[in-house]
Amino acid sequence: MQGPVCPVPHHHTDTVVIGHGSGGSMTRDLIRNIFQSHLGNAYLDQGNDAARIGLQNAEGEMAISTDSHVVFPIFYPGGDIGRLAICGTVNDVAMLGAEPAFLTAGFILEEGLPMETLTRVIESMASACEEARVQIVAGDTKVVEKGKADGIFINTAGFGLIPPGRDLGGQLARPGDAVLISGTLGDHGIAVLQARGDLGFESGIQSDVAPLNKMIAALLEAVSDVHVLRDPTRGGLATTLKEIACQSQVSIHLDEDSIPVKPAVRTACDMLGFDPLYLANEGKLIVVLPEDKVEIALKVLHNNPYGVMAARIGSVSENDPEQVLLKTPYGTTRILDMLSGEILPRIC
Amino acid sequence: MCLGIPGKIESVYEDHGTKMAKIDFGGVLREACIEVIPEAKPGDWTIVHAGFALNLLSEEEARETLDILEQMSELAELEDQEHSG
């Protein structure tokens, strides 16, 4: 036997690889090392889904967010790139407690994209705008040569007013708070993976992509002292909670039994070696709020079509700051870390 | 190694002379090769790894093992009650 040997690590600092877009710690490091180090300022450094900007000569503040959408395939069960482009940005703005009002949309189209496809995407955007009650007020279109993009990429930016006195953010979780989730986890991640067809499985799983601003408005009307709202998109619940735990310098304790996951999503995860807590969601909301508001908050969420499966999943504590700890049904505990790179099926 | 999950055979067919099946994994359907369990028929349970059925899964054995463990569990509960009572 030759004794201990070990490969030299590849950190991928020379070129961009797919994992830099996974929403986990590789993405975080890319943002820190390149974007924030050159472009950083007080607003960008807030580190929330949207920036909070003070307005001169007006009451309240403005929430601004932007998001690019490159999902493949363009259409998948339960959604498409158009609906995603509206909902993603509407939700990011709404997470600060703002009422999203205006959006901009930038399109990068690949030569050869059928007009019919483009029309279907735009119709879907229009219907999502109507549902979320937002308007697209500025836009841009670029066409690139065949092979330089993948059909259609969409960037949207969103703007909304934060009413005076409303203060929400990932840094505001407090020991003693409760943690809620608005519904089942992993639906979007599995639906998109299934639609790609590479892994050859079929199921009735649909993406959860939805605008959450109405549900959030109802929640904030009923509970004025919500501390954190966050949507667990790329990187999933685990990564998003880890971010909140770090921002607020607290620990978050979850009860695995209480976390809603559809049985088919769980099976797909068992089959591919995924953890549903790391899969992307596009219509789910994490709520961190004082313990005594749990009951009323759940009542409001349950009354909304996007919150029917809402559940209390954990609590915030001052011990072990920056940790997310999951209690299993066997009474054991495991630590949840951020997603590291791309999620890969584990077969062997 | 060897992530294998149980599924129920929905239908069997051939692809270039190789035995294949559509398998239902609790709401998720996928094709798998059943060349090494040629006796498999719709309704049978199997364990699938990397799109390949390893063996039939014996429902009888599964239930038998569980029954024994459940009896063990009940017995342990009874003993606990006796000790505490």
Place this chain on the structure above:
Amino acid sequence: MAEQTPDFLAGYRNAKLVKTVLAEIHQTVTQPWTLMEICGGQTHAIMQYGLDQLLPPEIELVHGPGCPVCVTSLELIDQALMIAKQPDVIFTSFGDMLRVPGSKEDLFSIRAAGGQVRVVYSPMDAVKIAAENPDKQIVFFAIGFETTAPANAMAVIQAEKMGLDNFSILPANVLVPPAMHAILSSPNNRIQGFLAAGHVCAIMGYWEYPPIAEQYQTPMAVTGFEPLDLVEGILQTVKMLEEGRVAVENAYSRVVTYEGNKIAQAMLAKVFKPVDRNWRGIGTIPLSGYGLQEAYQQFDATQRFDTGSIQTEESKICIAGQVLQGIKKPSECPAFGTLCTPQTPLGAPMVSSEGACAAYYRYGRKKS
């Protein structure tokens, strides 16, 4: 399609039953025992459910080399990278392999540089890709233990049946019994009982194991992957140890029989022959891998592509080798969780999500 996992399988995750078996383990144990679960999938399940936290302190579980991604040699990975770089090649692989570093790069880097690397769920899917792309060479990275080997063999047979001359595999299969011999005969061996890998035995049966158990006086229990299977396998092994009995028992009878799947074994013998194989972190173990039989040589990617003069470089920073042999625990490594994380892996067991180090890291066995 709406049917969910039926009761008879859901029972294998039942917390009450798991606790009952754990209680019996606590009652049975009178002295320290060191057991090895050889399979990476079992390491993962133990960590995921936290079962190790529930065992009596006398029982130490050490994690075996049963992660095919972890033990694939650097030479083979460098060969794979060299093949994947070729312009007319679509290189297909199980997902985990993409992250594993070769001497200088990994499959992700190849993809970023324009190489075609595709993740497949099944080797049979790689054959389909070959049929759909007649102008490309499709190569499948055939890793895995005896569980995966029949699927790899089937892919070759299927390609032959379909008359595909653009499909080949990079043979990298490894075998459990020679690894057991290597571990048990090592002067550093601490293993007193084995949890034999349930899905390897689904194919191979466990008729190969009694002579090994006898030779090294090491009892074994064939063990499944659900929480109840795992604690039951541990209980059976501990009972044998406490009674001073050396045998091979089957704690996964719903899937495994003594003789295994004979059709699958015949398929393996037809397509593959045992060859010496180098295990990353362990070294060369005689007759511990599968190469293609003469009749199937045309499906060997190393015959089709010139992968001749590969020089590999391994650094000697971490203790991957000792972890893979069960001599040390991941958390005993000076680099664990600090220099070495899933994102900046120093060793293969941290790279593969089935690797012992990754399982330790992910499921929170921080250095204490």
